[in-house]
Amino acid sequence: MIDHFEFKTSDFDNAKYCYQELLKCLGISVSWSDDNAIAFLDPEKSHNFFLIQRSHVKSKGSPFHICFSAKSKLDVDSFHARAMEIGMLDFGSPGFRSSYGEGYYAAFVKDGEGNNIEALFRAT
Secondary structure, eight states: OOOOEEEEESOHHHHHHHHHHHHHTTTOEEEEEOSSEEEEEETTTTEEEEEEEEOSSOOOSOOOEEEEEOSSHHHHHHHHHHHHHTTOEEEEEEEEOGGGOTTEEEEEEEOTTOOEEEEEEEOO
């Protein structure tokens, strides 16, 4: 349903590093990067689907939530473990969330700007 997503951050260097590390755990790679932006490639669609840009203005918006699909529970676990290693905040350890639906296995972390970042594997 959503083709691509973009956000701007005043802490671009930290966001660039953190998202590269997290998305690598989910098999999502960088398609291009420069001093002001980084784009991630959707391996299923072969196009950029997630973009982060440098902002010279501190964000005044409210934090957002984004969920990345994982191919396995192990990918979710790796995503969360790597987030903890690089200093992101735990917002929900890996585990099943039956209140969200059957087979919903997810982990949640917060990035440096308070955004809720989720990795989800739907076990069937």
